[in-house]
Amino acid sequence: MTKETVYKILTAPEYDVLMREKKFSGSALDIVDGFIHMSTAAQVTATVDLYFKGQSGLMLAAIDQKGLGAALRWEPSRAGQLFPHFYGTLPSDAIIRVDPVTRNPDGTVKIMDG
Structure with missing residues (x-):
């Protein structure tokens, strides 16, 4: 993926909601915090x-951040790193692809291309 891509980790039930409703309002933690937590490939x-x-x-959802507009904000979080936080309901059409979370031989999460 490109640096314009951000990622959301979804549990199986959350993924089911996304597929059924064609949108995602967030995990329980997201809802409490008031935004959908996302990560860069490196995070x-x-x-x-x-x-x-x-x-x-x-499941790992790859999301085109350009489609999220001003509702996507980069804010400091863990160890002062900037993380993408989305203030809104994530539409399924912003998602480029969704893959199961798998690991590379070195233990990092595999980020699929294309």
Whole structure:
């Protein structure tokens, strides 16, 4: 993917909601925080390891950030890094692709191309 791509990790039930409703309002944590937490390609592995440890059936949604407009904000979070936060309901047409979360031999989360 390109640097214009941001990522959302979805649990199996969240993915089911996205597929059924063609939109995603956020996880329970997203709703509490008031925005949908996203990551860059470089941040995905740490996000999975910190917040989804031991969970199976995870999906990685690649999202074209250009389609999110001004509702996508880059804000400091973990260790002062800037993370993409989306203030709105994520429409399925902003999603480029969704793949199961898998790992490379070095343990990083595999980011699919194309």
